[in-house]
Amino acid sequence: MKQIKRLFRIHRIFVAQELKRMMEYKGDFIVGVIGFLMVQCSNLLFLWIIFNNIPSLMGWSLNEVVFIYGFSLIPKGIDHLFFDNLWAIGHFTVRKGDFDKYLTRPVNTLVHVMFEKLQIDALGELVMGIALVCVSLPQLSIEWSVLKVLLGIAAILFATFIFTGIKTITAAVAFWSKRSGNIIYMVYMFNDFAKYPVTIYNEFVKNLITYVIPFAFTAYYPALYLLTGENPLYNVGMTVLLSAALMSLGVFVWNRGIRAYESAGS
Protein backbone atom coordinates (compact mmCIF):
# COMPACT_ATOMS: atom_id res chain seq x y z
CA MET A 1 0.00 0.00 0.00
CA LYS A 2 2.76 2.38 0.99
CA GLN A 3 4.56 1.51 -2.22
CA ILE A 4 1.52 2.24 -4.35
CA LYS A 5 1.10 5.58 -2.60
CA ARG A 6 4.73 6.35 -3.36
CA LEU A 7 4.21 5.42 -7.02
CA PHE A 8 1.32 7.83 -7.34
CA ARG A 9 3.30 10.53 -5.59
CA ILE A 10 6.26 10.09 -7.91
CA HIS A 11 3.96 10.06 -10.91
CA ARG A 12 2.33 13.30 -9.81
CA ILE A 13 5.69 14.96 -9.33
CA PHE A 14 7.03 13.89 -12.71
CA VAL A 15 3.85 15.01 -14.46
CA ALA A 16 3.99 18.38 -12.74
CA GLN A 17 7.62 18.67 -13.83
CA GLU A 18 6.66 17.86 -17.43
CA LEU A 19 3.89 20.45 -17.48
CA LYS A 20 6.26 23.07 -16.11
CA ARG A 21 8.77 22.09 -18.76
CA MET A 22 6.23 22.49 -21.55
CA MET A 23 5.26 25.91 -20.35
CA GLU A 24 8.88 26.97 -20.07
CA TYR A 25 8.93 27.36 -23.84
CA LYS A 26 5.70 29.24 -24.43
CA GLY A 27 5.99 29.78 -28.18
CA ASP A 28 6.68 26.13 -28.81
CA PHE A 29 3.83 25.15 -26.54
CA ILE A 30 1.29 27.39 -28.29
CA VAL A 31 2.37 26.30 -31.78
CA GLY A 32 2.22 22.71 -30.56
CA VAL A 33 -1.37 23.14 -29.37
CA ILE A 34 -2.43 24.76 -32.66
CA GLY A 35 -0.72 22.05 -34.71
CA PHE A 36 -2.32 19.41 -32.57
CA LEU A 37 -5.81 20.83 -33.13
CA MET A 38 -5.21 21.00 -36.88
CA VAL A 39 -4.07 17.38 -37.04
CA GLN A 40 -7.13 16.26 -35.09
CA CYS A 41 -9.50 18.15 -37.39
CA SER A 42 -7.97 16.64 -40.50
CA ASN A 43 -8.11 13.16 -38.92
CA LEU A 44 -11.79 13.59 -38.15
CA LEU A 45 -12.45 14.77 -41.70
CA PHE A 46 -10.61 11.78 -43.12
CA LEU A 47 -12.55 9.32 -40.98
CA TRP A 48 -15.82 11.02 -41.85
CA ILE A 49 -15.06 10.58 -45.56
CA ILE A 50 -14.12 6.93 -45.14
CA PHE A 51 -17.10 5.99 -43.01
CA ASN A 52 -19.48 7.87 -45.25
CA ASN A 53 -18.42 5.71 -48.15
CA ILE A 54 -18.69 2.37 -46.37
CA PRO A 55 -22.24 1.78 -45.19
CA SER A 56 -21.22 -1.60 -43.88
CA LEU A 57 -18.13 -3.77 -43.68
CA MET A 58 -18.37 -7.56 -43.92
CA GLY A 59 -21.60 -7.56 -41.99
CA TRP A 60 -20.56 -4.85 -39.56
CA SER A 61 -22.73 -1.77 -39.58
CA LEU A 62 -21.10 1.62 -39.86
CA ASN A 63 -21.86 2.40 -36.23
CA GLU A 64 -20.30 -0.80 -35.03
CA VAL A 65 -17.14 -0.12 -37.00
CA VAL A 66 -17.00 3.40 -35.61
CA PHE A 67 -17.48 2.09 -32.09
CA ILE A 68 -14.64 -0.44 -32.41
CA TYR A 69 -12.43 2.17 -34.02
CA GLY A 70 -13.15 4.66 -31.27
CA PHE A 71 -12.71 2.08 -28.54
CA SER A 72 -9.30 1.09 -29.92
CA LEU A 73 -8.04 4.65 -29.60
CA ILE A 74 -8.76 4.93 -25.89
CA PRO A 75 -6.26 2.42 -24.40
CA LYS A 76 -3.79 3.34 -27.12
CA GLY A 77 -4.14 7.01 -26.20
CA ILE A 78 -3.73 6.36 -22.46
CA ASP A 79 -0.56 4.35 -23.00
CA HIS A 80 0.72 6.92 -25.46
CA LEU A 81 -0.01 9.79 -23.08
CA PHE A 82 1.63 8.36 -19.99
CA PHE A 83 4.21 5.77 -20.98
CA ASP A 84 5.67 7.04 -24.22
CA ASN A 85 9.17 7.55 -22.84
CA LEU A 86 9.86 3.85 -23.56
CA TRP A 87 10.45 4.85 -27.19
CA ALA A 88 13.40 6.96 -26.08
CA ILE A 89 14.98 3.89 -24.47
CA GLY A 90 14.96 2.10 -27.81
CA HIS A 91 16.17 5.09 -29.77
CA PHE A 92 18.92 6.73 -27.77
CA THR A 93 18.84 6.50 -23.97
CA VAL A 94 20.65 3.16 -23.87
CA ARG A 95 22.87 3.80 -26.87
CA LYS A 96 24.21 7.06 -25.45
CA GLY A 97 24.64 5.75 -21.94
CA ASP A 98 22.06 8.13 -20.54
CA PHE A 99 20.37 5.20 -18.87
CA ASP A 100 23.03 5.49 -16.13
CA LYS A 101 20.96 8.18 -14.47
CA TYR A 102 18.05 5.86 -13.75
CA LEU A 103 20.27 3.23 -12.22
CA THR A 104 21.73 5.59 -9.63
CA ARG A 105 18.32 6.52 -8.23
CA PRO A 106 16.30 4.63 -5.64
CA VAL A 107 13.27 4.23 -7.87
CA ASN A 108 12.42 1.21 -9.99
CA THR A 109 14.01 1.96 -13.35
CA LEU A 110 11.01 0.91 -15.43
CA VAL A 111 8.68 3.03 -13.31
CA HIS A 112 11.05 5.97 -13.52
CA VAL A 113 11.31 5.73 -17.30
CA MET A 114 7.58 5.25 -17.82
CA PHE A 115 6.54 8.13 -15.57
CA GLU A 116 9.13 10.63 -16.66
CA LYS A 117 7.54 12.03 -19.81
CA LEU A 118 4.08 13.08 -20.79
CA GLN A 119 3.14 12.91 -24.47
CA ILE A 120 0.48 15.56 -24.84
CA ASP A 121 -0.14 14.68 -28.53
CA ALA A 122 -1.82 11.54 -27.28
CA LEU A 123 -4.73 13.62 -26.03
CA GLY A 124 -5.78 13.76 -29.69
CA GLU A 125 -6.25 10.00 -29.86
CA LEU A 126 -8.03 10.00 -26.54
CA VAL A 127 -10.38 12.82 -27.42
CA MET A 128 -11.13 11.33 -30.81
CA GLY A 129 -11.62 7.84 -29.39
CA ILE A 130 -14.05 9.09 -26.80
CA ALA A 131 -15.85 11.24 -29.38
CA LEU A 132 -16.29 8.32 -31.81
CA VAL A 133 -17.59 6.07 -29.05
CA CYS A 134 -19.99 8.77 -27.93
CA VAL A 135 -21.23 9.40 -31.50
CA SER A 136 -21.82 5.74 -32.29
CA LEU A 137 -23.22 4.68 -28.93
CA PRO A 138 -26.74 6.20 -29.21
CA GLN A 139 -27.24 4.52 -32.60
CA LEU A 140 -26.37 1.10 -31.24
CA SER A 141 -28.82 -0.87 -29.17
CA ILE A 142 -26.52 -2.04 -26.41
CA GLU A 143 -28.05 -3.46 -23.28
CA TRP A 144 -26.11 -1.93 -20.40
CA SER A 145 -25.68 -3.47 -16.98
CA VAL A 146 -23.43 -2.63 -14.05
CA LEU A 147 -21.27 -5.63 -14.84
CA LYS A 148 -20.89 -4.54 -18.44
CA VAL A 149 -19.82 -1.04 -17.46
CA LEU A 150 -17.29 -2.43 -14.96
CA LEU A 151 -15.91 -4.94 -17.46
CA GLY A 152 -15.73 -2.18 -20.07
CA ILE A 153 -13.62 -0.02 -17.76
CA ALA A 154 -11.45 -2.99 -16.79
CA ALA A 155 -10.97 -3.83 -20.46
CA ILE A 156 -9.72 -0.32 -21.23
CA LEU A 157 -7.34 -0.42 -18.28
CA PHE A 158 -5.87 -3.82 -19.10
CA ALA A 159 -5.79 -3.11 -22.84
CA THR A 160 -3.62 -0.10 -22.05
CA PHE A 161 -1.07 -2.39 -20.47
CA ILE A 162 -1.06 -4.65 -23.52
CA PHE A 163 0.39 -1.65 -25.34
CA THR A 164 2.74 -0.82 -22.48
CA GLY A 165 3.84 -4.43 -22.12
CA ILE A 166 4.64 -4.82 -25.80
CA LYS A 167 6.53 -1.53 -25.79
CA THR A 168 8.47 -2.56 -22.68
CA ILE A 169 9.54 -5.88 -24.18
CA THR A 170 10.64 -4.36 -27.48
CA ALA A 171 12.32 -1.36 -25.85
CA ALA A 172 14.28 -3.66 -23.52
CA VAL A 173 15.84 -5.34 -26.55
CA ALA A 174 18.02 -2.22 -26.72
CA PHE A 175 19.89 -3.35 -23.60
CA TRP A 176 21.44 -6.07 -25.77
CA SER A 177 21.30 -4.54 -29.24
CA LYS A 178 21.92 -0.92 -28.04
CA ARG A 179 19.15 0.25 -30.30
CA SER A 180 15.64 -1.09 -30.78
CA GLY A 181 13.64 1.91 -31.95
CA ASN A 182 12.76 0.25 -35.24
CA ILE A 183 11.74 -2.99 -33.56
CA ILE A 184 9.36 -1.09 -31.29
CA TYR A 185 8.00 0.75 -34.30
CA MET A 186 7.48 -2.36 -36.38
CA VAL A 187 5.69 -4.29 -33.66
CA TYR A 188 3.71 -1.30 -32.48
CA MET A 189 2.38 -0.55 -35.97
CA PHE A 190 0.44 -3.84 -35.99
CA ASN A 191 -2.04 -2.10 -33.73
CA ASP A 192 -3.35 -0.35 -36.86
CA PHE A 193 -4.96 -3.64 -37.84
CA ALA A 194 -6.72 -3.79 -34.50
CA LYS A 195 -8.75 -0.68 -35.17
CA TYR A 196 -11.13 -2.67 -37.40
CA PRO A 197 -13.15 -5.85 -36.77
CA VAL A 198 -10.70 -8.76 -37.11
CA THR A 199 -13.24 -10.74 -39.16
CA ILE A 200 -12.45 -8.57 -42.17
CA TYR A 201 -8.90 -9.95 -42.37
CA ASN A 202 -7.59 -13.20 -43.75
CA GLU A 203 -6.57 -15.98 -41.38
CA PHE A 204 -2.92 -14.95 -41.28
CA VAL A 205 -3.47 -11.38 -40.13
CA LYS A 206 -6.25 -12.49 -37.82
CA ASN A 207 -4.06 -15.05 -36.09
CA LEU A 208 -1.15 -12.66 -36.00
CA ILE A 209 -2.99 -9.93 -34.12
CA THR A 210 -4.85 -12.40 -31.93
CA TYR A 211 -2.12 -14.82 -30.90
CA VAL A 212 1.28 -13.39 -31.76
CA ILE A 213 1.08 -9.66 -31.20
CA PRO A 214 -2.31 -9.66 -29.53
CA PHE A 215 -3.43 -6.13 -30.31
CA ALA A 216 -6.88 -7.48 -31.22
CA PHE A 217 -7.50 -7.77 -27.50
CA THR A 218 -7.03 -4.04 -27.07
CA ALA A 219 -10.07 -3.26 -29.22
CA TYR A 220 -12.03 -5.81 -31.22
CA TYR A 221 -12.61 -8.52 -28.62
CA PRO A 222 -13.55 -6.31 -25.65
CA ALA A 223 -15.63 -4.09 -27.98
CA LEU A 224 -17.35 -7.22 -29.30
CA TYR A 225 -18.38 -8.10 -25.77
CA LEU A 226 -19.72 -4.61 -25.17
CA LEU A 227 -21.66 -4.71 -28.44
CA THR A 228 -23.12 -8.19 -28.12
CA GLY A 229 -22.68 -9.27 -24.51
CA GLU A 230 -21.15 -12.48 -25.85
CA ASN A 231 -18.58 -14.57 -24.09
CA PRO A 232 -17.09 -12.10 -21.57
CA LEU A 233 -14.77 -14.81 -20.26
CA TYR A 234 -12.89 -14.90 -23.56
CA ASN A 235 -13.41 -11.41 -24.90
CA VAL A 236 -12.54 -9.52 -21.72
CA GLY A 237 -10.88 -12.30 -19.72
CA MET A 238 -8.19 -12.80 -22.36
CA THR A 239 -7.55 -9.07 -22.43
CA VAL A 240 -6.86 -9.18 -18.69
CA LEU A 241 -4.78 -12.32 -18.93
CA LEU A 242 -2.69 -11.17 -21.90
CA SER A 243 -2.18 -7.78 -20.35
CA ALA A 244 -0.84 -9.34 -17.15
CA ALA A 245 1.29 -11.83 -19.11
CA LEU A 246 2.81 -9.21 -21.43
CA MET A 247 3.51 -6.81 -18.59
CA SER A 248 5.15 -9.59 -16.55
CA LEU A 249 7.24 -10.64 -19.51
CA GLY A 250 8.11 -6.98 -20.04
CA VAL A 251 9.33 -6.60 -16.45
CA PHE A 252 11.28 -9.85 -16.73
CA VAL A 253 13.01 -8.92 -20.00
CA TRP A 254 13.67 -5.42 -18.68
CA ASN A 255 15.35 -6.70 -15.53
CA ARG A 256 17.46 -9.15 -17.48
CA GLY A 257 18.33 -6.34 -19.85
CA ILE A 258 19.62 -4.15 -17.05
CA ARG A 259 22.15 -6.83 -16.18
CA ALA A 260 23.38 -6.76 -19.77
CA TYR A 261 23.44 -2.96 -19.93
CA GLU A 262 26.89 -1.74 -20.91
CA SER A 263 26.60 2.03 -20.53
CA ALA A 264 28.83 4.12 -22.81
CA GLY A 265 32.39 5.32 -22.44
CA SER A 266 32.96 8.66 -20.79
Added chain:
Amino acid sequence: MIQVENLRKEFKKTIKEPGLKGSFKSLFKPKTERVVAVDDISFEVPKGEILGFIGPNGAGKSTVIKMLTGILTPTSGRCTINGKNPTVNRKSYVKEIGVVFGQRTQLWWDLPLRETYGVLKEIYEVDEKSYRERMAFLNETLDLESFISSPVRTLSLGQRMRADIAASLLHSPKVLFLDEPTIGLDVVVKDNIRRAIEQINRQEQTTVILTTHDLADIELLADRIVMIDKGKNVFDGSVGELKTRYGQMRELNFVTDSTDPESALSYREHFSLDSEDVSVKREGSSVKVRFNSEAVAVSDILAYTLATVRVNDISVKDADIEEIIRRLYKQGVD
Protein backbone atom coordinates in the same frame (compact mmCIF):
# COMPACT_ATOMS: atom_id res chain seq x y z
CA MET B 1 33.00 0.53 4.81
CA ILE B 2 33.40 0.01 1.07
CA GLN B 3 34.68 -3.41 0.14
CA VAL B 4 35.61 -4.30 -3.38
CA GLU B 5 36.45 -7.95 -3.88
CA ASN B 6 37.83 -9.51 -7.05
CA LEU B 7 35.78 -7.31 -9.29
CA ARG B 8 35.85 -8.33 -12.93
CA LYS B 9 34.01 -7.11 -15.98
CA GLU B 10 34.06 -8.53 -19.45
CA PHE B 11 32.41 -7.00 -22.47
CA LYS B 12 31.48 -8.74 -25.65
CA LYS B 13 32.78 -6.79 -28.57
CA THR B 14 31.78 -7.22 -32.18
CA ILE B 15 34.73 -7.04 -34.50
CA LYS B 16 33.97 -5.27 -37.72
CA GLU B 17 36.01 -4.98 -40.82
CA PRO B 18 36.26 -1.39 -41.99
CA GLY B 19 33.83 0.19 -44.42
CA LEU B 20 30.31 -0.50 -45.51
CA LYS B 21 31.17 -4.00 -46.68
CA GLY B 22 32.52 -4.85 -43.27
CA SER B 23 29.35 -3.54 -41.67
CA PHE B 24 27.20 -5.78 -43.88
CA LYS B 25 29.39 -8.75 -43.19
CA SER B 26 29.14 -8.29 -39.45
CA LEU B 27 25.38 -7.80 -39.72
CA PHE B 28 24.96 -11.32 -41.05
CA LYS B 29 27.94 -13.06 -39.53
CA PRO B 30 29.02 -11.18 -36.46
CA LYS B 31 32.39 -12.02 -35.01
CA THR B 32 32.67 -11.34 -31.34
CA GLU B 33 35.48 -11.39 -28.85
CA ARG B 34 35.55 -10.97 -25.11
CA VAL B 35 37.31 -7.93 -23.81
CA VAL B 36 38.35 -7.85 -20.18
CA ALA B 37 37.86 -4.26 -19.05
CA VAL B 38 38.39 -4.85 -15.35
CA ASP B 39 40.45 -7.77 -14.17
CA ASP B 40 40.30 -8.83 -10.55
CA ILE B 41 40.33 -5.56 -8.67
CA SER B 42 40.13 -5.50 -4.88
CA PHE B 43 40.43 -2.69 -2.38
CA GLU B 44 38.80 -1.31 0.72
CA VAL B 45 37.92 2.21 1.69
CA PRO B 46 37.40 3.09 5.35
CA LYS B 47 34.77 5.61 6.42
CA GLY B 48 35.69 9.24 5.96
CA GLU B 49 38.57 8.64 3.57
CA ILE B 50 39.07 10.48 0.30
CA LEU B 51 40.32 7.96 -2.23
CA GLY B 52 41.89 9.13 -5.45
CA PHE B 53 41.14 6.61 -8.14
CA ILE B 54 43.46 7.17 -11.07
CA GLY B 55 44.74 5.56 -14.23
CA PRO B 56 45.29 6.44 -17.88
CA ASN B 57 42.40 6.77 -20.31
CA GLY B 58 40.88 3.40 -21.04
CA ALA B 59 42.37 1.77 -17.95
CA GLY B 60 38.94 0.73 -16.72
CA LYS B 61 38.35 3.50 -14.18
CA SER B 62 34.88 4.35 -15.40
CA THR B 63 33.94 0.69 -15.59
CA VAL B 64 34.93 0.20 -11.95
CA ILE B 65 33.08 3.34 -10.86
CA LYS B 66 30.01 2.21 -12.80
CA MET B 67 30.07 -1.14 -11.04
CA LEU B 68 30.48 0.59 -7.69
CA THR B 69 27.52 2.84 -8.41
CA GLY B 70 25.23 0.01 -9.47
CA ILE B 71 25.16 0.95 -13.15
CA LEU B 72 27.02 -2.07 -14.49
CA THR B 73 26.63 -5.61 -13.24
CA PRO B 74 30.02 -7.22 -12.54
CA THR B 75 30.87 -10.37 -14.48
CA SER B 76 32.23 -11.72 -11.21
CA GLY B 77 33.32 -10.43 -7.83
CA ARG B 78 31.39 -7.93 -5.80
CA CYS B 79 31.36 -4.61 -4.07
CA THR B 80 29.53 -3.81 -0.88
CA ILE B 81 28.91 -0.64 1.09
CA ASN B 82 28.07 -1.30 4.73
CA GLY B 83 27.18 -4.82 3.70
CA LYS B 84 24.79 -3.66 0.96
CA ASN B 85 25.24 -5.02 -2.52
CA PRO B 86 23.99 -3.23 -5.64
CA THR B 87 23.26 -6.42 -7.55
CA VAL B 88 21.13 -7.74 -4.70
CA ASN B 89 19.24 -4.61 -3.75
CA ARG B 90 20.03 -1.67 -5.96
CA LYS B 91 17.45 0.69 -4.52
CA SER B 92 18.64 0.51 -0.93
CA TYR B 93 22.27 0.62 -2.10
CA VAL B 94 21.94 3.79 -4.14
CA LYS B 95 20.36 5.61 -1.21
CA GLU B 96 23.72 5.36 0.52
CA ILE B 97 25.63 6.92 -2.34
CA GLY B 98 25.78 10.16 -4.28
CA VAL B 99 27.12 10.17 -7.81
CA VAL B 100 28.46 12.97 -10.00
CA PHE B 101 29.65 12.28 -13.53
CA GLY B 102 31.45 15.41 -14.61
CA GLN B 103 30.59 14.86 -18.25
CA ARG B 104 26.90 14.27 -17.66
CA THR B 105 24.27 16.05 -15.66
CA GLN B 106 21.35 14.71 -13.72
CA LEU B 107 19.67 18.11 -13.48
CA TRP B 108 16.37 18.83 -15.24
CA TRP B 109 17.74 20.69 -18.21
CA ASP B 110 14.78 22.92 -19.07
CA LEU B 111 13.71 23.97 -15.61
CA PRO B 112 15.04 26.33 -12.96
CA LEU B 113 17.61 24.56 -10.79
CA ARG B 114 15.38 24.73 -7.73
CA GLU B 115 12.92 22.35 -9.42
CA THR B 116 15.55 19.62 -9.68
CA TYR B 117 16.09 19.68 -5.93
CA GLY B 118 12.34 19.55 -5.38
CA VAL B 119 12.05 16.36 -7.44
CA LEU B 120 15.15 14.73 -5.95
CA LYS B 121 13.71 15.41 -2.50
CA GLU B 122 10.76 13.20 -3.45
CA ILE B 123 12.80 10.56 -5.21
CA TYR B 124 15.06 10.13 -2.19
CA GLU B 125 12.20 10.61 0.29
CA VAL B 126 13.88 13.42 2.19
CA ASP B 127 11.47 14.95 4.70
CA GLU B 128 10.63 18.63 4.63
CA LYS B 129 12.69 19.62 7.67
CA SER B 130 15.87 17.79 6.65
CA TYR B 131 15.42 19.15 3.13
CA ARG B 132 15.40 22.74 4.32
CA GLU B 133 18.43 22.21 6.54
CA ARG B 134 20.23 20.39 3.79
CA MET B 135 19.54 23.06 1.20
CA ALA B 136 20.81 25.73 3.60
CA PHE B 137 24.01 23.76 4.14
CA LEU B 138 24.57 23.06 0.43
CA ASN B 139 23.77 26.64 -0.44
CA GLU B 140 26.43 27.82 1.93
CA THR B 141 29.06 25.25 0.92
CA LEU B 142 28.54 25.42 -2.83
CA ASP B 143 27.19 28.94 -3.11
CA LEU B 144 24.10 28.17 -5.18
CA GLU B 145 22.02 31.19 -4.21
CA SER B 146 22.88 33.35 -7.20
CA PHE B 147 21.68 30.88 -9.82
CA ILE B 148 19.18 28.60 -8.09
CA SER B 149 16.29 30.28 -9.92
CA SER B 150 17.90 30.11 -13.37
CA PRO B 151 17.04 27.37 -15.84
CA VAL B 152 19.74 24.70 -15.82
CA ARG B 153 20.50 25.18 -19.52
CA THR B 154 21.67 28.74 -18.81
CA LEU B 155 24.22 27.77 -16.13
CA SER B 156 27.93 27.99 -16.78
CA LEU B 157 29.92 24.77 -16.52
CA GLY B 158 31.25 25.76 -13.10
CA GLN B 159 27.78 26.54 -11.81
CA ARG B 160 26.42 23.35 -13.27
CA MET B 161 29.09 21.28 -11.62
CA ARG B 162 28.38 22.85 -8.23
CA ALA B 163 24.68 22.28 -8.80
CA ASP B 164 25.30 18.63 -9.73
CA ILE B 165 27.43 18.06 -6.63
CA ALA B 166 24.69 19.60 -4.49
CA ALA B 167 22.14 17.33 -6.20
CA SER B 168 24.20 14.26 -5.36
CA LEU B 169 24.44 15.29 -1.71
CA LEU B 170 20.82 16.18 -1.09
CA HIS B 171 19.99 12.87 0.57
CA SER B 172 23.10 12.97 2.79
CA PRO B 173 24.82 9.95 1.24
CA LYS B 174 27.54 8.15 3.15
CA VAL B 175 29.68 7.76 0.06
CA LEU B 176 30.19 10.31 -2.69
CA PHE B 177 31.46 9.24 -6.11
CA LEU B 178 32.99 12.03 -8.15
CA ASP B 179 33.99 11.14 -11.69
CA GLU B 180 36.09 14.02 -13.01
CA PRO B 181 34.44 16.77 -11.00
CA THR B 182 36.91 19.43 -12.12
CA ILE B 183 36.99 18.65 -15.85
CA GLY B 184 36.99 21.77 -18.00
CA LEU B 185 36.84 24.21 -15.09
CA ASP B 186 38.96 27.29 -14.50
CA VAL B 187 41.46 27.56 -11.64
CA VAL B 188 39.20 29.52 -9.30
CA VAL B 189 36.21 27.26 -9.75
CA LYS B 190 38.44 24.21 -9.29
CA ASP B 191 39.62 25.66 -5.99
CA ASN B 192 36.07 26.29 -4.86
CA ILE B 193 35.00 22.78 -5.70
CA ARG B 194 38.00 21.23 -3.97
CA ARG B 195 37.29 23.30 -0.88
CA ALA B 196 33.66 22.21 -0.91
CA ILE B 197 34.60 18.53 -1.23
CA GLU B 198 37.06 18.86 1.61
CA GLN B 199 34.52 20.61 3.80
CA ILE B 200 31.83 18.02 3.20
CA ASN B 201 34.29 15.24 3.87
CA ARG B 202 35.43 16.84 7.12
CA GLN B 203 32.06 17.92 8.48
CA GLU B 204 30.05 14.86 7.63
CA GLN B 205 32.65 12.14 7.45
CA THR B 206 31.48 11.46 3.91
CA THR B 207 33.68 8.91 2.18
CA VAL B 208 34.74 10.23 -1.22
CA ILE B 209 35.90 8.27 -4.23
CA LEU B 210 37.37 10.62 -6.77
CA THR B 211 38.57 9.98 -10.29
CA THR B 212 40.39 12.74 -12.06
CA HIS B 213 43.08 13.54 -14.55
CA ASP B 214 43.97 16.71 -12.67
CA LEU B 215 46.66 15.56 -10.32
CA ALA B 216 46.32 18.69 -8.23
CA ASP B 217 42.96 17.25 -7.15
CA ILE B 218 44.80 14.16 -5.98
CA GLU B 219 47.59 16.02 -4.19
CA LEU B 220 45.24 18.40 -2.44
CA LEU B 221 42.44 16.04 -1.56
CA ALA B 222 43.32 12.37 -1.63
CA ASP B 223 44.35 10.53 1.53
CA ARG B 224 45.12 7.52 -0.57
CA ILE B 225 45.57 6.56 -4.20
CA VAL B 226 44.45 3.48 -6.04
CA MET B 227 45.91 3.35 -9.51
CA ILE B 228 44.73 0.93 -12.17
CA ASP B 229 46.07 0.17 -15.59
CA LYS B 230 44.75 -2.21 -18.23
CA GLY B 231 42.05 -3.28 -15.81
CA LYS B 232 44.46 -4.26 -13.05
CA ASN B 233 45.24 -2.68 -9.72
CA VAL B 234 48.84 -1.44 -9.98
CA PHE B 235 49.25 0.77 -6.95
CA ASP B 236 47.47 1.21 -3.64
CA GLY B 237 48.89 3.59 -1.06
CA SER B 238 49.30 7.19 0.06
CA VAL B 239 50.66 10.02 -2.05
CA GLY B 240 53.83 9.89 0.09
CA GLU B 241 54.30 6.20 -0.61
CA LEU B 242 53.88 6.79 -4.30
CA LYS B 243 56.62 9.40 -4.16
CA THR B 244 59.08 7.27 -2.24
CA ARG B 245 58.41 4.27 -4.41
CA TYR B 246 58.46 5.81 -7.83
CA GLY B 247 59.65 9.35 -7.28
CA GLN B 248 63.37 8.94 -7.89
CA MET B 249 63.41 11.57 -10.59
CA ARG B 250 64.52 14.94 -9.23
CA GLU B 251 65.06 18.21 -10.95
CA LEU B 252 68.10 20.43 -10.50
CA ASN B 253 67.66 24.00 -11.66
CA PHE B 254 70.37 26.60 -11.82
CA VAL B 255 71.37 29.80 -13.53
CA THR B 256 74.88 30.16 -14.84
CA ASP B 257 76.90 32.73 -16.75
CA SER B 258 79.19 30.14 -18.30
CA THR B 259 79.02 30.30 -22.07
CA ASP B 260 78.61 26.62 -22.79
CA PRO B 261 77.52 24.78 -19.64
CA GLU B 262 76.21 21.75 -21.56
CA SER B 263 79.60 20.71 -22.89
CA ALA B 264 81.35 21.58 -19.62
CA LEU B 265 78.97 19.41 -17.64
CA SER B 266 79.04 15.80 -18.69
CA TYR B 267 76.89 14.08 -16.10
CA ARG B 268 76.56 10.88 -18.05
CA GLU B 269 80.26 10.25 -18.38
CA HIS B 270 81.16 11.52 -14.94
CA PHE B 271 78.66 9.36 -13.09
CA SER B 272 78.40 6.73 -15.84
CA LEU B 273 74.62 7.00 -16.10
CA ASP B 274 72.13 5.70 -18.64
CA SER B 275 70.45 8.23 -20.87
CA GLU B 276 67.11 7.74 -19.14
CA ASP B 277 68.62 8.54 -15.74
CA VAL B 278 69.71 12.02 -16.64
CA SER B 279 68.78 14.72 -19.11
CA VAL B 280 69.87 18.33 -19.49
CA LYS B 281 67.85 21.16 -20.94
CA ARG B 282 69.04 24.74 -21.38
CA GLU B 283 67.05 27.86 -21.89
CA GLY B 284 69.23 30.95 -22.10
CA SER B 285 71.20 31.09 -18.90
CA SER B 286 69.01 28.70 -16.92
CA VAL B 287 69.68 24.99 -16.99
CA LYS B 288 67.37 22.17 -16.00
CA VAL B 289 68.82 18.78 -15.12
CA ARG B 290 66.49 15.87 -14.50
CA PHE B 291 68.13 12.93 -12.82
CA ASN B 292 67.39 9.69 -11.08
CA SER B 293 68.24 10.17 -7.42
CA GLU B 294 68.77 6.47 -6.94
CA ALA B 295 71.43 6.28 -9.60
CA VAL B 296 73.24 9.32 -8.35
CA ALA B 297 73.00 11.04 -4.95
CA VAL B 298 71.66 14.58 -4.81
CA SER B 299 74.73 15.76 -2.91
CA ASP B 300 77.10 14.32 -5.53
CA ILE B 301 75.35 15.94 -8.42
CA LEU B 302 75.26 19.27 -6.56
CA ALA B 303 78.92 19.12 -5.71
CA TYR B 304 79.93 18.23 -9.26
CA THR B 305 77.81 21.00 -10.74
CA LEU B 306 79.12 23.65 -8.36
CA ALA B 307 82.70 22.56 -8.97
CA THR B 308 82.39 22.58 -12.75
CA VAL B 309 80.50 25.77 -13.66
CA ARG B 310 79.87 29.13 -12.04
CA VAL B 311 76.41 29.01 -10.60
CA ASN B 312 74.29 31.99 -9.50
CA ASP B 313 71.11 30.45 -8.33
CA ILE B 314 70.49 26.78 -7.62
CA SER B 315 67.60 24.63 -6.40
CA VAL B 316 66.63 20.95 -6.31
CA LYS B 317 62.98 20.18 -6.83
CA ASP B 318 61.33 17.29 -5.04
CA ALA B 319 59.66 14.47 -6.94
CA ASP B 320 56.65 15.87 -8.71
CA ILE B 321 53.57 13.67 -8.60
CA GLU B 322 52.68 14.65 -12.12
CA GLU B 323 56.07 13.50 -13.31
CA ILE B 324 55.71 10.18 -11.50
CA ILE B 325 52.29 9.52 -12.88
CA ARG B 326 53.35 10.49 -16.37
CA ARG B 327 56.10 7.92 -16.21
CA LEU B 328 53.87 5.26 -14.75
CA TYR B 329 51.15 5.82 -17.36
CA LYS B 330 53.72 5.66 -20.13
CA GLN B 331 55.76 2.72 -19.02
CA GLY B 332 53.46 0.86 -16.72
CA VAL B 333 54.52 -0.48 -13.35
CA ASP B 334 57.02 -3.29 -13.25
